[in-house]
Amino acid sequence: MAQFPGGMGGNMGDMVKHAQKAMGEMQKIQAELEERLVQGTAGGGAVVATVSGARRVVAIKIDSDAVDPEDLELLEDMIRGAVNDGLKKADKLYKDEMSKITGGLNLPGLFG
Numbered sequence: 001m002a003q004f005p006g007g008m009g010g011n012m013g014d015m016v017k018h019a020q021k022a023m024g025e026m027q028k029i030q031a032e033l034e035e036r037l038v039q040g041t042a043g044g045g046a047v048v049a050t051v052s053g054a055r056r057v058v059a060i061k062i063d064s065d066a067v068d069p070e071d072l073e074l075l076e077d078m079i080r081g082a083v084n085d086g087l088k089k090a091d092k093l094y095k096d097e098m099s100k101i102t103g104g105l106n107l108p109g110l111f112g
Contacts, residue, residue, distance in 0.1 A: 022101050022102075025101050026098065026101055029097045029098065029100075029101070030054065032053070032097075033052065033053030033054045033093065033094060033097060034052055034053065034054045034056075035052070035053075036052065036053035036093065037050050037051065037052055037053070037058065038050075038051055038053070038086055038089040038090050038093055039051070039086060039089075040081075040082045040083060040084065040085030040086025040087065040088070040089060041082055041085060042077075042078040042079070042080075042081035042082040042085065043063075043066055043078040043081075043082075045063070046062070046063040046065065046066035046078060047060070047061070047062050047063070047066060047075075047078040047079050047081070047082040048060070048061040048082060049079070049082040049083040049085070049086040050086065051083075051086035051087055051089065051090040052090065053090055053093045053094055053097070054090075054094070055087060055090045055091060055094060057083055057086065057087075060079065060082070060083075062075070062079070066078060
């Protein structure tokens, strides 16, 4: 019976089965994350960015009171802030869901 490096018991077939199961679970979670949404806000809610758990911006809402033609730079900053806040929340959601598969192990390159 082949041993895993580091003295862990088991054989290569078991390792492959576990890897295949984990990959299947990851694909399922990634599909579910496409449907889960988080919201990032800026300007006290004047700008709201809705982001999927797959880290895609799916909507931007801007309160009409946030639009000042004399200060578009402020609006641009609020949009950028809301999007970044949404992406940060989506990234946390993604990592939290993926850690359920890895048991909290940090596997470099796995979570993109």
